[in-house]
Amino acid sequence: MKSPSAPLAASTLTAAEIALFDQRGYHIHGKIFSDDEVAAINAAADRVIAGQYDKGSPPDVTTLRREPVDLIKIDNTWKADTTLARTVLSPKIGHIAAQLIGAPSIRMWHDQLLDKPPHGGRVVTYHQDWAYWQMIAECKTVTCWIALDDVLPESGPMVFLEGSHKLGIWTLPDGITGDDTQKPKLPAGFVTREVPLIIPKGAVGFHHGLLLHGSDRNFSTSRRRAIVSHVMSGECTYRPGQVHMNEWMMVRYPEHPKPGEKFRGPQFPPMWPAA
Numbered sequence: 001m002k003s004p005s006a007p008l009a010a011s012t013l014t015a016a017e018i019a020l021f022d023q024r025g026y027h028i029h030g031k032i033f034s035d036d037e038v039a040a041i042n043a044a045a046d047r048v049i050a051g052q053y054d055k056g057s058p059p060d061v062t063t064l065r066r067e068p069v070d071l072i073k074i075d076n077t078w079k080a081d082t083t084l085a086r087t088v089l090s091p092k093i094g095h096i097a098a099q100l101i102g103a104p105s106i107r108m109w110h111d112q113l114l115d116k117p118p119h120g121g122r123v124v125t126y127h128q129d130w131a132y133w134q135m136i137a138e139c140k141t142v143t144c145w146i147a148l149d150d151v152l153p154e155s156g157p158m159v160f161l162e163g164s165h166k167l168g169i170w171t172l173p174d175g176i177t178g179d180d181t182q183k184p185k186l187p188a189g190f191v192t193r194e195v196p197l198i199i200p201k202g203a204v205g206f207h208h209g210l211l212l213h214g215s216d217r218n219f220s221t222s223r224r225r226a227i228v229s230h231v232m233s234g235e236c237t238y239r240p241g242q243v244h245m246n247e248w249m250m251v252r253y254p255e256h257p258k259p260g261e262k263f264r265g266p267q268f269p270p271m272w273p274a275a
């Protein structure tokens, strides 16, 4: 996995890989994006961070925190930039996610560009992604974390709590980012391990919507960049009740789901099957 010249990985999974995802709650894939593609994605990401949008419209939310430690987080970059859109909406990513959760089709929920600078970033408290997305009635979501730098043990890798997606839903942590070490109190006898996502740039980690995960600050001398596709089954339906940016964005388009309907409309682009 470490070699920069490693061949790109195919998107068809084996039955054993799918069974392991069910058991562990995550799947670590090889390189889906070549080094040249990653260089182009990073150049596009830097343009978006600088406020330059080749699609002519901004991302949905931009958070540029300079103090006390830098953390850059930009949501729905696919609206702003052609290269980032091609990356996060990749049919390969959609195909892998579809196989992992047994979905006939996959739509984008939202993307997220993350940039933890050298000696910076923040602790990301252990959390479950779907706990923030309960307006998706069915927990059929996958987070697809695309490494844009080689991830090192000291660069604040994402850490999975293996098997924790089997424990059901937890209350939301008290603030998702900050210099804290909140850890969930696991049931006695629950056997798990913390698995850091140490992968080369261009490789992708996939995790289940209920898997507990977090990350530390970046203690290294290099940036730790990633772009994340948070995706859902095309069968998922809209259940209002928890506030989310996607809800106030989706109503800007004439086509959007009403309560109980499947997600549809321009806010949620289809990813798989490929058009």
Ligand SMILES: O=C(O)CCC(=O)C(=O)O
Residues within 6 Å of the ligand: 114, 124, 129, 143, 145, 156, 157, 158, 213, 214, 215, 216, 226, 228
């Ligand atoms: O990149 C990180 O450190 C955390 C990202 C995360 O929590 C996620 O993508 O679900």
